Amino acid sequence: MDFQRWLREATRRLAAGESPKRDAEILLGFVTGRARTYIMAFGETPLTATQLLQLETLLARREQGEPVAYLTGEREFWSLPLSVSPATLIPRPDTECLVEQALARLPSEPVKVLDLGTGTGAIALALASERPDCQLTGIDLQPDAVTLAKHNAQKLNITNARFLQGSWFSPVAGETFALIASNPPYIDATDPHLAQGDVRFEPSSALVAENAGLADLAHIIQTAPAYLQKGGWLLLEHGWQQAEDVQKLLCDAGYQQVSTVKDYGGNDRVSLGQRTS
Numbered sequence: 001m002d003f004q005r006w007l008r009e010a011t012r013r014l015a016a017g018e019s020p021k022r023d024a025e026i027l028l029g030f031v032t033g034r035a036r037t038y039i040m041a042f043g044e045t046p047l048t049a050t051q052l053l054q055l056e057t058l059l060a061r062r063e064q065g066e067p068v069a070y071l072t073g074e075r076e077f078w079s080l081p082l083s084v085s086p087a088t089l090i091p092r093p094d095t096e097c098l099v100e101q102a103l104a105r106l107p108s109e110p111v112k113v114l115d116l117g118t119g120t121g122a123i124a125l126a127l128a129s130e131r132p133d134c135q136l137t138g139i140d141l142q143p144d145a146v147t148l149a150k151h152n153a154q155k156l157n158i159t160n161a162r163f164l165q166g167s168w169f170s171p172v173a174g175e176t177f178a179l180i181a182s183n184p185p186y187i188d189a190t191d192p193h194l195a196q197g198d199v200r201f202e203p204s205s206a207l208v209a210e211n212a213g214l215a216d217l218a219h220i221i222q223t224a225p226a227y228l229q230k231g232g233w234l235l236l237e238h239g240w241q242q243a244e245d246v247q248k249l250l251c252d253a254g255y256q257q258v259s260t261v262k263d264y265g266g267n268d269r270v271s272l273g274q275r276t277s
């Protein structure tokens with residue numbers, strides 16, 4: 001059995017999934033330690049018995065729906081190879097839109113930035129890597145997520161990000177920030193989306209929120225002003241149908257310059273507001 005033939009068969013077995021060919025390539029690259037370019041160029045490379053066995057195990061798990069990122073333990077976000085585990089959400093390309101908006105609003109001087117519900121540390125680490133002069137803090141309620149985020153910072157040699165365990169703002173009581181970003185849970189528990197694809201394997205604590213998915217967004221919006229410097233920004237990821245509700249929450253809480261930005265798929269994804277008083 002060589003690379004090419006395994007890829008063909010694996011792609012066929014994964015045909016019911018969202019990205020059969022890509023998934024097969026990632027698993028083959030993971031087990032053989034070869035880059036995609038090598039796999040494409042040297043399709044006749046034979047697989048060893050050990051590799052075949054490993055690939056079969058992973059393929060069977062993928063056929064059962066397990067996300068590829070959990071099988072390989074890695075996902076790229078903002079070009080950073082992040083370790084992921086079932087303790088956290090798998091970072092999504094949609095969330096890079098939040099990073100872009102945050103970078104555009106950070107003042108040019110070194111400031112303090114907060115990422116609430118940091119998970120793998122994706123947002124905090126992306127911002128820390130772009131702005132080595134700034135001090136990033138990532139907070140997560142799940143101790144396993146905090147361990148993972150710290151591991152990612154170390155692996156990527158990012159020294160200007162710290163990670164703390166606790167509920168929302170509690171670990172940074174008394175501190176203020178120039179920018180607060182969050183991708184909190186925002187899906188309603190009855191949303192059929194939760195029963196499909198990779199999301200079934202992700203922790204519901206990172207996905208589901210009360211009050212039609214708005215409870216955590218509302219809590220952050222109402223609590224953040226005490227932790228924002230004057231002129232500081234709050235940026236929140238939310239569901240594509242929640243922009244109106246989130247904008248209203250921001251306006252009601254006294255934020256200025258309230259607006260919403262679309263993701264690359266053209267859906268409302270990030271809303272933001274500024275604390276001016």
Ligand code: GLN
Nearest residue numbers: 183184185186187206207
């Ligand atoms: N955007 C993710 C999804 O639709 C959810 C992320 C979140 O709840 N914070 O699966």
